[in-house]
Structure formats: C-alpha cells, structure tokens
Amino acid sequence: MTHSIDLAVIGGSGLYQFPGLENTSRHSVDTPYGPASGDVVMGDFAGRRIAFLARHxxxxxxxxxxxxxxxxxxxLHHLGARRVIGINAVGGIRDDMGPRAIVVPDQIIDYTHGRYTSFCDVEGVEVKHIDFSEPYTASLRQALLAAAQKAGIEVIDGGCYGATQGPRLETRAEIARMKRDGCDLVGMTGMPEAALARELELDYACLALVANFAAGCGDEAEISIEEIFAHLAAATAEVPPILARLLKS
Known part of the structure; x- marks a missing residue:
C-alpha cells in the first residue's frame, strides 16, 4: 500500500499532532517489527501531502x-514516504545552542544501548553495511536550511547530536564527557532512527529544538521540566512555517 507523500514528519516531545493538516486520514500499519508508535496521520499542508507520526x-x-x-x-516507508524530517527535542551543550534555538545537525554520536538498531537483526535478512559517514542526507539538510532562511527563522547549520538512552536527563559528568567527545547537542531519540532511515534508503534530516541547556552548561542549578516544555512550545511553533517553505521549494 503506497500513497503519494511529499514529506513524512516524525514529531518529538511537544509535537503530538501536526498543526494545519487538512483532509486528514489515519493509517494503522501492521509491520514485521510490531506496532508503530501510533497511527500515521496523512493530510494536506502547504498544498502538499504529508504523513505525520508522533514518535512517543x-x-x-x-x-x-x-x-x-x-x-x-x-x-512510513511502506506508506510511500521517501523524505523524512525528524523533529527532536534536545539539550544544548554548545554556548550558542541555548533554549529555543533550532539546529540542523550534521553528525551523530550514539551512546544508546539495548535498542534494536537495524533491520538486519531479523534472522534470514540480508546484512547491510550502510555508509553512515554522513548520517543525515546532505540535500535534505540544505533544503531545510534554505527553507528556514526563506521563512525568516534563524537556525544553526551543523552540530553533533549525542544520542543518550534516557528517559532520565544526564549527569554533569556525562555532559562534560560528551562535550570532550565533540557533541554540541544531547537528545534521546536521534538513534537508531537516522540509521534505520539510511537502511531503507530514505532521505532523512533532523530539526533539533533546544529545550534547555544540558547539565552544567547553563546558569540554572537545576533543570525545570516546566521551563523545558515552555521553551519547547516556543521552538515547536517555528516548525510548520519552515516545513511549509520546504514543501513549496
């Protein structure tokens, strides 16, 4: 079952329905890997057809x-998606990646464990050794950056996303280590999502929304969940206009 889909969007924390979708339909997909996070919602947005899935x-x-x-x-692949944007709530490590910043990262370091990280984990499936030197699709990254510029929304080009296990936030020592490793952002959902997209030969890029400074990186002694969601709501409001420009380009 395939549909004409111009873009698939995976919503992270704070983005559970995509605003402005019209003529929507819901699709429950039986997959060989068990249930997805929920129904895929398809609809019209900015004159195009998009598919939306709430990751959590x-x-x-x-x-x-x-x-x-x-x-x-x-x-998403089964329904016909070929381009996917992952919306990820993150913490900022780099000084210029404070609350409400929007980043289009270009690298990942994976600190997660115990997750199913490949479609090759199933017995009898051909083992693929994907090239993951550049974990995000360069052309889609550039299209996102150009769309943000046309929408008049400031985004940061590039940065290394450190993917941690969660759901707890990290210790100061862990963030200090990640900073030494070269991470600019910390999140919990960037992997294995990006690698799985590559295995399916999907174009994939990330819009990282900074909800807070990571532990030890800001002025706050303690990270407030209330403040995280307030910052996240403000950054999330910028997502639809960026994607509208992307779809019109």
Whole structure:
C-alpha cells in the first residue's frame, strides 16, 4: 500500500499532532517489527501531502528507549514516504545552542544501548553495511536550511547530536564527557532512527529544538521540566512555517 507523500514528519516531545493538516486520514500499519508508535496521520499542508507520526505516541506514553523505531520507519516507508524530517527535542551543550534555538545537525554520536538498531537483526535478512559517514542526507539538510532562511527563522547549520538512552536527563559528568567527545547537542531519540532511515534508503534530516541547556552548561542549578516544555512550545511553533517553505521549494 503506497500513497503519494511529499514529506513524512516524525514529531518529538511537544509535537503530538501536526498543526494545519487538512483532509486528514489515519493509517494503522501492521509491520514485521510490531506496532508503530501510533497511527500515521496523512493530510494536506502547504498544498502538499504529508504523513505525520508522533514518535512517543499522541499521549506521550512511550519513553525514548521503548519507541519502536524500526516499526515507525518501516510504516512510513511502506506508506510511500521517501523524505523524512525528524523533529527532536534536545539539550544544548554548545554556548550558542541555548533554549529555543533550532539546529540542523550534521553528525551523530550514539551512546544508546539495548535498542534494536537495524533491520538486519531479523534472522534470514540480508546484512547491510550502510555508509553512515554522513548520517543525515546532505540535500535534505540544505533544503531545510534554505527553507528556514526563506521563512525568516534563524537556525544553526551543523552540530553533533549525542544520542543518550534516557528517559532520565544526564549527569554533569556525562555532559562534560560528551562535550570532550565533540557533541554540541544531547537528545534521546536521534538513534537508531537516522540509521534505520539510511537502511531503507530514505532521505532523512533532523530539526533539533533546544529545550534547555544540558547539565552544567547553563546558569540554572537545576533543570525545570516546566521551563523545558515552555521553551519547547516556543521552538515547536517555528516548525510548520519552515516545513511549509520546504514543501513549496
């Protein structure tokens, strides 16, 4: 079952429904890897057809380490998606990546463990050794950056996303280590999503929305969940105009 889909969007924390979708239909997909995070919602936006999936479920019931990333990516691919934008809530490590900043990262370091990281984990499936030197699709990254510029929204080009296990936030020592490793951002959902997209030969890029400074990187002694979601709401409001420009280009 395939549909004409111009773009698939995976919503992270704070983005459980895509605003402005019209003529919507819901699709529950049976996958070989179990259930996806929820129904894929298709609709018209900016004159194009998009598919939207809430990564954590529409009621945020799935913690990062329990998301069925394989099912999610397989479902979007099965429905006809060929370009995917992952919206990820992150913490900022680099000084210029403070709350409400929007970043289009270009690299990943994976600190997660115990997740199903490949479609090759199933017995009898051909083993693929994907080239993951550049984890995000360069052309889609550039299209996102150009769309943000046309929309008049400031985004940061490049940065290394460090993917941690969650759902807890990190210690100061862990963030200090990640900073030494070269990470600019920290999040819990960037992997294995990006690698699975590559295995399916999907174009994939990330819009990282900074909700807070990571532990030890800001002035706050303690990270407030209330403040995180306030910052996240402000950054999330910038997503639809960026994607509208992307779809019109």
């Amino acid at each position: 479920g529409e009621s945020h019931t799935l913690p990062p380490h329990r998301v069925n990333y394989r099912a999610n990516m397989w479902a």
